[in-house]
Amino acid sequence: MGIFSKAISVTKSDTINTLPAWEFMNQTGTLGTFLSGSLIYVGGAGDVNVIVAGTVGPQNTVKSTTVSAGGTGYTNANGVSPTGGSGSGLIVNTTTAGGAITVVVITAAGTGYAVGDVLVIPGGNGNARLTIDFVADTLPTVAQGVEFAGLQAGDTMPVYVDYVLSTNTSATLLVAGRESSLG
Numbered sequence: 001m002g003i004f005s006k007a008i009s010v011t012k013s014d015t016i017n018t019l020p021a022w023e024f025m026n027q028t029g030t031l032g033t034f035l036s037g038s039l040i041y042v043g044g045a046g047d048v049n050v051i052v053a054g055t056v057g058p059q060n061t062v063k064s065t066t067v068s069a070g071g072t073g074y075t076n077a078n079g080v081s082p083t084g085g086s087g088s089g090l091i092v093n094t095t096t097a098g099g100a101i102t103v104v105v106i107t108a109a110g111t112g113y114a115v116g117d118v119l120v121i122p123g124g125n126g127n128a129r130l131t132i133d134f135v136a137d138t139l140p141t142v143a144q145g146v147e148f149a150g151l152q153a154g155d156t157m158p159v160y161v162d163y164v165l166s167t168n169t170s171a172t173l174l175v176a177g178r179e180s181s182l183g
Contacts, residue, residue: 016051016139016163035164040157046169049147053160057138061109062090064134068118070100071128079107082130085117092130094121101128109138 037053078093089110095103101121113135121128145165148157 016142016165035161037160037162040161040164042151042153042155042157042169044153044169046151046167047147047149048151048157048167048169049145049165050157050159050161051140051145051163051165053162055140055144055162057140057144058109058111059137060087060113060135061111061138062087062106062113062132062134063109063136065092065104065106066131066133067101067104067128068131069127069129070096070102071121072125073099074101074121074124074128075099077123080121080123082119082121084119085132086114087112087117090119092121094123094128099124104130 040048040050042048074094074096076094076096080092080094082090082092087110089108090106090113091108091110093105093107094101095105101124104121113132115132115135117132119130119132120126121130140163142165146159151157151169
């Protein structure tokens with residue numbers, strides 16, 4: 001099966017944490033779940049849901065905005081989808097004063113936006129504008145997981161894995177390519 005030097009038990013979780021799973025991060029022993037392209041050795045028969053190595057999450061998601069023009073004729077609104085710009089899927093809640101939008105809260109960050117994109121906020125007189133100030137790439141999502149069903153004790157996953165999301169088996173994680181083998 002190759003040469004391995006580290007093994008940890010895998011517990012069921014749908015939490016993605018970018019901290020490395022292998023490093024001792026602090027005095028409490030808290031570790032992340034980022035496995036950096038590890039192999040999974042299955043200790044007992046069952047199913048394992050993983051994020052395959054190299055999977056990327058949503059790209060260029062909106063992290064902050066500025067109301068560049070408050071507009072006129074608006075009322076407070078939830079679930080508003082601004083139009084324009086280079087991306088899609090941004091959804092915001094708006095707060096108004098005197099018919100002008102004063103506060104925008106991002107409820108869905110969308111994807112594909114660029115810093116400087118100017119979006120039109122629908123409603124009112126259609127003259128409110130929102131400018132994208134900051135975008136970022138995000139972690140893969142649980143929905144991007146791939147489930148391997150019916151694995152048998154002793155199997156090795158057929159792919160390298162960045163995150164283990166959930167298992168119904170006693171999966172053990174082994175890191176390939178190290179100098180010593182497990183006994």
